[in-house]
Amino acid sequence: MFQLNELQYDALRELFNLGVGRAARSLSLMVQDEVELSTPVVTLVKPADVVTTLLGSEFRQLSLVTIDFAGPFDAQAILLFPERNALAIISQMLDPDMSPEELSEFEQEAMCEIGNIILNACISALADEFGVEFQGGLPMHYFSDTDSLPLLDLEGDRIVLLLQIHLTMRQERIQGHLIFLLSVSSLSVLRECVDAYLTRVGLA
Amino acid sequence: MHREFSQQLLDHLQAGIILLDRQGRVLAWNAWMVRHSRLTLSEVAAKRLDEVFPDAQHTRFLDAIEQALRFRLSSMLAPGLNAAVLPLDHQPGDRRLVRRMQPLIYVTPMSEASCACLIQIQDMTAMVRRERRLRAQSTQLIATTYRDALTGVGNRRRFDHDLSLSFSDAQNKQCPLALLMIDIDDFKAYNDCLGHLKGDECLIQVATALREGLRQRGDSLSRYGGEEFALPLPEADRDLACTIAERLRLLVEGLGLPHPNSRVGKLVTVSIGVSAMVPEGEHSPSDLISQADQALYQAKDEGRNRCVYIGADLHVVPVCPHPLGPIAVPSSRR
Numbered sequence: 001m002f003q004l005n006e007l008q009y010d011a012l013r014e015l016f017n018l019g020v021g022r023a024a025r026s027l028s029l030m031v032q033d034e035v036e037l038s039t040p041v042v043t044l045v046k047p048a049d050v051v052t053t054l055l056g057s058e059f060r061q062l063s064l065v066t067i068d069f070a071g072p073f074d075a076q077a078i079l080l081f082p083e084r085n086a087l088a089i090i091s092q093m094l095d096p097d098m099s100p101e102e103l104s105e106f107e108q109e110a111m112c113e114i115g116n117i118i119l120n121a122c123i124s125a126l127a128d129e130f131g132v133e134f135q136g137g138l139p140m141h142y143f144s145d146t147d148s149l150p151l152l153d154l155e156g157d158r159i160v161l162l163l164q165i166h167l168t169m170r171q172e173r174i175q176g177h178l179i180f181l182l183s184v185s186s187l188s189v190l191r192e193c194v195d196a197y198l199t200r201v202g203l204a
Numbered sequence: 205m206h207r208e209f210s211q212q213l214l215d216h217l218q219a220g221i222i223l224l225d226r227q228g229r230v231l232a233w234n235a236w237m238v239r240h241s242r243l244t245l246s247e248v249a250a251k252r253l254d255e256v257f258p259d260a261q262h263t264r265f266l267d268a269i270e271q272a273l274r275f276r277l278s279s280m281l282a283p284g285l286n287a288a289v290l291p292l293d294h295q296p297g298d299r300r301l302v303r304r305m306q307p308l309i310y311v312t313p314m315s316e317a318s319c320a321c322l323i324q325i326q327d328m329t330a331m332v333r334r335e336r337r338l339r340a341q342s343t344q345l346i347a348t349t350y351r352d353a354l355t356g357v358g359n360r361r362r363f364d365h366d367l368s369l370s371f372s373d374a375q376n377k378q379c380p381l382a383l384l385m386i387d388i389d390d391f392k393a394y395n396d397c398l399g400h401l402k403g404d405e406c407l408i409q410v411a412t413a414l415r416e417g418l419r420q421r422g423d424s425l426s427r428y429g430g431e432e433f434a435l436p437l438p439e440a441d442r443d444l445a446c447t448i449a450e451r452l453r454l455l456v457e458g459l460g461l462p463h464p465n466s467r468v469g470k471l472v473t474v475s476i477g478v479s480a481m482v483p484e485g486e487h488s489p490s491d492l493i494s495q496a497d498q499a500l501y502q503a504k505d506e507g508r509n510r511c512v513y514i515g516a517d518l519h520v521v522p523v524c525p526h527p528l529g530p531i532a533v534p535s536s537r538r
Contacts (some may be wrong), residue, residue, distance in 0.1 A: 026264060026267065029262075029264075030264060030285055030286070067278075093284075093285060094284050094285070107284060109280075109282035109283070109284060109308065110282045110284045110285050112280060112282065113279075113280055113281060113282040113285055113286075114285075116278075116279055116280055117264075117279075120271055120275075120277045120278075120279065123275070123277060124271060124274075124275045124277060127275050133275070133276055134275065134276060134277070135276045135277075135313060135315070136275070136276065136277035136278050136313075137278055137312075138278045138279075138280055138310060138312060139278075139280060
């Protein structure tokens with residue numbers, strides 16, 4: 001199985017925190033209130049293990065925003081929150097007095113945009129620091145239960161870069177995950193990019 | 205022919221289309237944009253959108269364009285999060301400018317030599333408005349289903365909902381939660397003697413008096429059943445809960461409603477069972493209810509028109525009337 005060393009993990013954690021930090025600034029401006037985002041944990045797992053790693057919890061219903069990115073390496077990026085957490089985020093963003101039960105499908109657009117902001121910020125941080133260019137598609141949002149998670153259908157040698165994401169807004173802390181689904185060859189390019197970055201900043 | 209056809213196609217679309225070059229300057233601006241922005245292509249051609257829409261500075265709209273031009277990333281802007289981000293009219297020709305459009309915007313990078321970015325704009329104003337109206341209606345309906353029709357305080361459903369929320373909150377934060385169960389003394393006798401219409405009036409007056417005694421923070425009083433009211437008190441420990449209970453008891457007595465058939469005295473009075481706990485993992489809201497209930501029975505047994513506290517250790521503490529100050533409870537009995 002493909003691995004990264006500690007230094008490479010550290011670099012990725014730093015770059016993703018840079019990305020979500022930018023996203024937090026955009027979100028703060030939009031809601032005119034402080035939004036904090038961080039990604040404290042980065043791991044590499046097999047798609048099948050994603051389910052056991054993060055979905056063995058009590059949360060069965062998930063909210064997902066996905067964007068496909070193409071560039072030096074291709075990735076399907078997914079921002080994933082347990083559905084209740086997602087609804088909590090949206091009601092905080094749109095109207096804190098609204099209970100999650102009152103939110104309709106209409107608010108899926110808002111979730112879509114929030115995912116868009118966070119995922120684009122991560123990818124643009126990588127693009128900036130790696131000095132490369134990606135092409136990103138439009139975000140898609142859907143709800144899914146853990147059993148029919150699209151990750152499970154994937155055959156073959158895909159690898160998942162799994163990041164925990166913490167979002168804090170108006171004293172409420174909401175946890176979710178960022179998932180980057182990569183082919184082995186894409187992961188190998190990502191590793192080269194990370195190494196080049198580490199060399200450039202004088203750490204390798 | 206090809207160019208003309210593309211132009212026709214763009215102009216017939218019922219959505220706004222803007223094309224930008226690599227520097228972010230306007231290449232195309234379809235008929236829909238002209239209608240809704242009151243700006244013609246010749247007025248905007250070769251300008252950047254921050255010049256065309258000075259109000260959009262520092263908005264996500266310009267960020268999204270920057271992301272498309274610089275990073276080749278796509279974005280969508282939902283109306284809920286970016287209300288009226290662009291000065292577009294919902295109804296073309298609406299000179300009073302009363303209604304800015306609520307747009308749904310897609311920004312995507314293009315890989316063509318001259319054209320670097322496509323912006324699509326859809327008018328969601330009607331949908332947003334319909335959504336708002338439906339939400340207002342549903343909020344009202346929800347409020348109705350949670351209200352006791354006679355007294356205007358919460359009903360049993362409200363109470364169950366409030367208590368379960370306060371309970372899990374107290375459990376998470378490990379802070380105290382108190383509950384008062386309030387029962388009108390000898391209410392059956394009141395009804396039997398004066399009739400149900402008077403009984404209803406009495407319930408309304410008692411509920412109004414109880415509401416006046418609530419904390420500023422907006423505690424939610426509910427009618428638990430018949431002549432019984434319940435009041436969860438988040439972040440209230442025993443002493444605070446007892447103080448509030450005593451205040452409520454005095455307020456009801458102070459109404460001075462004559463009760464011709466009471467065993468307590470000549471006026472309508474209430475007995476109050478008080479309970480408080482810092483809920484642990486194994487506790488459930490029903491524990492708190494049963495403690496408060498037990499305390500209420502105790503208050504009835506001891507002669508009514510009084511407050512009694514029972515805690516998790518089932519220690520019974522009578523609450524002495526202390527209209528002028530906090531209630532002194534020996535700390536050894538906590």
